[in-house]
Amino acid sequence: MNLAAKDIRHNLGRFALTTIGVGMLLMIVMGMGGIYRGIIEDATLLIDRIGADLWVVQRDTRGPLAEVSRVPSNLVYRVAAVPGVATSREFVYHTIQREHEGQPIRISMLGLSWPTDKGEWLPLVAGRALRQNHFELIADRSLKLQLGERIKLGKETYTVVGLTANMISSGGDGIACVTTSDAVAIQFDVAGEAVRLEREARRARGERYDITSQQPALLEQSQKPSAELPPIAPAQMSAVLVAVAPGHDAEQVAATIAAWGDVTVHSRDDQCALLLEGSVDKARRQIGLFRVLLTVIAAIIMALILYTLTLDKLHSIALLKLIGAPNTVIAGMILQQALMLGVLGYGIAYALGQRLFPQFPRRVILTQDDLLQLAVIVLVISVLSSLLGIWKALRVSPNEAIA
Amino acid sequence: MNNDFAIETVKLTKVYGSGNTEVVAMREASMRVRRGEVVALLGPSGSGKSTFLTAVGLINPPTSGQVVIGGRLVLDGPHARTNLSKFRRQHMGFIFQKSNLIPFLNACENVQIALQLNGRTRSVARRRAMELLDYLGVADRARNYPSMLSGGQQQRVAVARALANQPSVILADEPTAALDSHRGRQVMELFAKVAHENGAGVIVVTHDQRALDVFDTIYEMEDGVIRPSQAAVPAE
Ligand SMILES: Nc1ncnc2c1ncn2[C@@H]1O[C@H](COP(=O)(O)OP(=O)(O)OP(=O)(O)O)[C@@H](O)[C@H]1O
Ligand SMILES: [Mg+2]
Numbered sequence: 001m002n003l004a005a006k007d008i009r010h011n012l013g014r015f016a017l018t019t020i021g022v023g024m025l026l027m028i029v030m031g032m033g034g035i036y037r038g039i040i041e042d043a044t045l046l047i048d049r050i051g052a053d054l055w056v057v058q059r060d061t062r063g064p065l066a067e068v069s070r071v072p073s074n075l076v077y078r079v080a081a082v083p084g085v086a087t088s089r090e091f092v093y094h095t096i097q098r099e100h101e102g103q104p105i106r107i108s109m110l111g112l113s114w115p116t117d118k119g120e121w122l123p124l125v126a127g128r129a130l131r132q133n134h135f136e137l138i139a140d141r142s143l144k145l146q147l148g149e150r151i152k153l154g155k156e157t158y159t160v161v162g163l164t165a166n167m168i169s170s171g172g173d174g175i176a177c178v179t180t181s182d183a184v185a186i187q188f189d190v191a192g193e194a195v196r197l198e199r200e201a202r203r204a205r206g207e208r209y210d211i212t213s214q215q216p217a218l219l220e221q222s223q224k225p226s227a228e229l230p231p232i233a234p235a236q237m238s239a240v241l242v243a244v245a246p247g248h249d250a251e252q253v254a255a256t257i258a259a260w261g262d263v264t265v266h267s268r269d270d271q272c273a274l275l276l277e278g279s280v281d282k283a284r285r286q287i288g289l290f291r292v293l294l295t296v297i298a299a300i301i302m303a304l305i306l307y308t309l310t311l312d313k314l315h316s317i318a319l320l321k322l323i324g325a326p327n328t329v330i331a332g333m334i335l336q337q338a339l340m341l342g343v344l345g346y347g348i349a350y351a352l353g354q355r356l357f358p359q360f361p362r363r364v365i366l367t368q369d370d371l372l373q374l375a376v377i378v379l380v381i382s383v384l385s386s387l388l389g390i391w392k393a394l395r396v397s398p399n400e401a402i403a
Numbered sequence: 404m405n406n407d408f409a410i411e412t413v414k415l416t417k418v419y420g421s422g423n424t425e426v427v428a429m430r431e432a433s434m435r436v437r438r439g440e441v442v443a444l445l446g447p448s449g450s451g452k453s454t455f456l457t458a459v460g461l462i463n464p465p466t467s468g469q470v471v472i473g474g475r476l477v478l479d480g481p482h483a484r485t486n487l488s489k490f491r492r493q494h495m496g497f498i499f500q501k502s503n504l505i506p507f508l509n510a511c512e513n514v515q516i517a518l519q520l521n522g523r524t525r526s527v528a529r530r531r532a533m534e535l536l537d538y539l540g541v542a543d544r545a546r547n548y549p550s551m552l553s554g555g556q557q558q559r560v561a562v563a564r565a566l567a568n569q570p571s572v573i574l575a576d577e578p579t580a581a582l583d584s585h586r587g588r589q590v591m592e593l594f595a596k597v598a599h600e601n602g603a604g605v606i607v608v609t610h611d612q613r614a615l616d617v618f619d620t621i622y623e624m625e626d627g628v629i630r631p632s633q634a635a636v637p638a639e
Contacts, residue, residue, distance in 0.1 A: 001512060001519050010507035010548070316505045322462060323517050323564065324492020398462040398488075402453065402499050402576065 003320075003329070004336035007313065018305050019341055023348025025301065029294045030349050030374055031357060034364035036287045041365050042168040043275045046175070047268060049167070050091075051121065052241035053250050055266040056257055062274045063266055064093040064238035065170060071263060075240045076113075082256050084248030089113035091239040092183040095173055100151050107143060107153075107176045108169035111183030111238075119162065119177050127162035133179045138162035140174035154189030158182070170279050172362050180237070199223045295377060302345075303385035306338050310389035317393050318401035327394055334389045342382030346375060408474070409571055409604025410436040410459060415468035417454050417627075428454040429465065430627040436604035436620075438571070441595045443615060444608045445632060446624035452608045453576055455624065459606065460497060460574045461487045473571050492520050496565030496603075498575040503561035504549040510536060510560045511545035517567045535563035539593070554581035562590060566597055573597065573605040584613055591617040 008015045046065065056079055058069040079088040092111030097104060112119050114133040122129070122138055127147045130136045137158040139145040149160045158178065167175040178186070190198075202222040206212045212219045221229065242257075244250045254265040266274065276284075310317070317330055350371070357364035417429040428451040436442050446452050457463035459470055461478060470478035472494060477485050497503075504513045511532050518528035536542040539559040541552075549557055558581055565573055573594060579587030591607065591614045598605045607618070615621060621632035 001508075001516055001525070003508075003516075006512065007507040313507075316507065319503070319505055320516075321488060322460075322491070322497055323520065324488045324490075324495075325516075325520050326488055329520065398491075399457055402457065402462075 002336070003333040004340065007309075007316075007333070008337065008340065011312075015341075019344045020348060022298065022302060022305070022341055022345035023352060025294065025298045026345050026349035026374070026378060027352045027356070029291055029298060030353050030366065030371075031360065031364055032287050032291045032294065033370045033374065034353070034357060034366045035360070035362050036284055036291075037365040037367055037370065038363035039170070039172075039280050039283050039287075040276060042166070042172070042363060043170045043280050044272050045166060046169065047271050047275065049121065049123065050241065051243075051268075052091075053244040053268060054242035054254050054257070055091075055268075055271050056088075056240040056242060056263050057238075057266065059262050059264050061264065062278055063271055064091065065271065065275055066278045069238050070236040071238070071240060073237050075237065075263065078260075079240050079242055079257060082253060084245055084253040084256075086243045086245035087116065088243075089116055089241050090180045090237045091241045092180045092187065093238045094183070094187050095169065095171065096153070096186065098153060100145075105143065105151075106171075106173040107139075108171070108173045109183045109186055110175050110177045111180035112177050114179035114181070122162070122164050122177060123166065124162050125165045127160070129162060130177070130179060131161070134182060135159060136161045136178065137182075138164060138177040140164045140167040140176065142168060143174035143176060145176075154186045156182070156185065166363065168363060170275055184237075195225075198226075295381065299381035299385055302338070302341060302381060303388050305341065306334065306386050306389040307392065309337060310334055310393050314393070314396055315401060318396050318398050321396065321398035322401045330393050331390045334393055335383065335386045338382040338386030338389075339379070342378045346378045407437055408435050409438045409440070409472070409602070410434070410606065411471040412455075412459060413469040413471070415455065415458050415465040415470070417451070417458060417463075418466045428627055429458070431468070432624070432627065432629040433468075434606075434622060434629055436606060438602040438604060439599050440619045441598045441605040441617065442607065443618040443621045443632075444606060444624060444629070445610070445621060450624045451627040452624050454627075455629065456574050456576050456606060456608055459572070460495060461491055492517070493568065494571045496568070496570040496573045498558070498561045498565045498573070498578040500577040500580045501554075501557075503564075504557055506549050509546050509548050510541060510552065510556075513549070513560055514564045514567050517564045521568050531567065532563070535567060536560065539563050555583070555586045558582055558586075558590065562593060569601055569603075571601075571603050573603050575605070575607045577608055577610065579609065579611055579614070584611070587611055588614045588617070595619075 055063050056071065056075065057063045058071055061067055061069045063069055073090065076088050076090050079085055090111060090113040093108065095106065095108045097106045099105065112130065114130065119129040119138050125141065130138065135156055135158050137160050139160050141163050145151065145160045147160055147163060150157050169175055203219060206219050206222045242253065244253050250267060254267060257263060258265040320330060353366065412432060412434050414431040414433055415429055416431055419426040419428055432455050444452050454463065458465045461470065464478055464481040467480045469476055477490055508516060511529065514532035514535055515528045518531055519525065533542060533545060536545050539562060541556050541559045544552055544556055552560065558578060575594065579590050582590065594605045594607060595617050597603060622629050623632045
C-alpha cells in the first residue's frame with residue numbers, strides 16, 4: 001500500500017496547489033537557465049551568421065559588438081589588398097532607440113555593404129533581401145515591425161522588406177539591416193540646424209587664417225557639405241570584415257593586418273570569446289547567481305512544505321508506529337512525497353515553460369543538458385528537503401498516538 | 404517464568420519528570436494475564452491506568468520493572484530486549500478511546516495496513532480485512548474514510564485492525580467510551596470471544612461498570628498501585 005499516495009489523494013487540493021507553486025518556482029529556475037543559454041546563443045549566432053573569418057577593428061578595442069569601434073572607411077581597400085584576403089567588407093553596427101508610432105523601439109542597426117552584401121545570408125522568414133541601396137530595411141521579428149511597414153529613422157523613411165528570426169544583439173535588441181551608407185546616415189544623423197552651425201563654425205575658424213583672406217575661395221569651400229570637402233574624412237565604419245581566400249592561412253593574414261598600427265584583428269572565435277567574457281559575462285553571472293538563489297529558495301520552500309505536511313501527519317505517524325510500522329516505512333512515505341512534489345513540480349515547470357517562455361522578451365533556450373541538470377538538482381533538493389520532515393517523524397513516539 | 408501467561412509485568416514503576424515536577428504514575432505494578440484471559444482494569448482518573456497499558460504495549464517504557472510477553476522478556480526497565488516495533492506489529496493489537504484510525508486511509512485500508520506491515524500480500528490482506536470488517540458489521544463502510552464514520556463504526560474498524568494479525572496480546576484503553584452501552588458491551592464480548600478463541604491475553608481499561616461480567620478478572624488501580632478488585636468479582 002502506498003501511504004504517500006494515499007495521503008496525497010486525501011489532501012489532493014492542497015497538494016496540487018503546493019505542487020503548482022513549486023512548479024512555478026522551478027519554471028523560473030528553468031527559465032533563468034534558458035535565458036542564459038539564449039544570451040550566449042544570440043551572441044554567437046550573430047557572429048556565426050555574419051560569418052567573417054577575421055574582424056578588423058579599432059586598435060585595442062574588442063570589436064563593435066562589445067564596445068564602440070571606429071575605423072576609417074578606406075580601411076576596406078587597404079585590407080582588400082592584403083594577400084590571402086578574398087573579400088573585405090564594411091561593417092557598421094550601432095544601437096539606436098527611437099520612437100515608432102508612439103512606442104519606444106530599440107534597434108541594433110547592422111550595415112550591409114551594398115552591393116556585395118544584400119543580406120541573402122540573413123535567416124529570412126518573410127519578405128526578401130535588399131534590392132536597392134537606400135531606404136530598405138530587413139527587421140528582426142522581435143522588433144514587431146510588419147512587412148511593408150514604414151519607419152522613420154533620421155531624416156529618411158525606411159520600408160521593411162524582409163523579416164528575420166532570432167537576429168538579436170547581445171543586449172537583447174532586435175537587429176535591423178540596412179545598407180552601410182544608410183546605417184551611417186542613421187548613425188550620424190544631425191539636425192539641419194546643427195549642420196548649419198557646424199558650417200558657420202568652420203567658416204569662422206577659417207577666417208582666423210591669413211590664407212583665407214588671400215584666397216576667399218577657400219572660405220567658401222569650407223561651408224560646403226562635409227562630404228564634399230577632401231580634407232575632411234568621410235564617416236567612419238565600425239569594423240572591416242574579412243573572408244580569407246581558400247588555401248590561405250587565416251592566422252597569417254591576421255598577423256599581416258595586425259602589424260598595422262591603427263587596427264586590431266580578431267578571429268571569429270576571438271570575437272565569440274570576447275563577447276562571452278565581456279558584455280555577456282555580467283549577464284551570465286547575474287543569471288547564474290539568480291539560479292543558485294532560486295534553487296536554494298526552492299529547496300527551503302520544499303523543505304518547509306514537507307515539514308508542515310509531516311507535522312500535519314504526526315498523529316498518523318505515531319499511529320503507524322504504534323501498530324508496528326518500521327521507521328523505513330515512515331521515512332519512505334515522506335521521501336516519496338518529496339520526490340512526487342519534485343517530479344510533478346518539474347513536470348509543471350516544463351509544461352508551463354513551454355507555453356510561457358516564447359512570450360518572454362528574451363530568447364529562452366532549453367537544452368537537454370540543462371534540463372537534465374535541473375532534473376538532478378530537483379531530485380537532490382527533494383531528498384534534502386525531506387530530511388527535516390523525516391527527522392521530525394522519526395522522533396515521534398508511538399505514545400503520542402494515544403494523546 | 405511461566406509460559407502460560409500471555410502477559411506478565413514485574414514491579415513496573417514509572418516516574419514522569421524529575422525534581423519538583425516528579426510524578427510517580429505507577430508503583431511496582433505487577434499483573435499476570437493468562438492466555439485466553441480477559442482482564443478489566445478500573446480506577447479513578449489519573450491513577451496510572453494508561454501509563455500501565457502503554458508500558459505493557461511497549462510504547463511507553465517504564466522507569467523500572469519488566470514486561471514479559473508470552474514468556475519472553477521484552478522490556479527490562481527502559482531497555483528494549485527485542486525490536487519493539489516488530490514485536491508490536493506481530494504480537495499486539497491496540498484499541499484506544501478515540502482517533503485510532505489513520506485519516507487518509509479508508510476503513511478497509513486501515514485494517515489492511517496492519518496486515519501488510521506484517522508481510523501479507525495485498526490481496527491476502529484485503530480479503531482478511533474485509534472478513535474482519537464483515538465480522539464486526541462494518542463491511543458496507545469499507546470504502547469510507549474515518550471522518551465519514553460514526554464513533555462506533557470507527558471503533559469497530561479499530562477493533563478489526565487490532566485483531567487483524569491474531570495478536571497474543573490485546574490492549575484497549577477505554578474502547579467503549581464513544582459507544583452506547585449496547586455497542587460497548589458488544590465490543591467487550593468480542594474481546595472475550597477473541598481471547599478465548601485465540602488464546603490471547605486481553606487487558607481493557609474501562610469505566611463502564613455495566614459490562615464487568617464479561618471479564619474473567621478485574622483489577623483496580625489507585626495512585627499507581629494495582630490490586631485485584633474488591634468489587635464484584637464476576638461469577639465464573
Ligand atoms: N507524559 C506525562 N508526563 C508527566 N506526567 C504524566 C504524563 N502522562 C501521565 N502523567 C501523569 O501520570 C499520572 C497517571 O496518568 P494516566 O494517564 O496513566 O492516568 P489514567 O489512569 O489513564 O487516567 P484517565 O482515567 O484520566 O485516563 C497522572 O497524574 C498524569 O498526570
Ligand atoms: Mg487514561
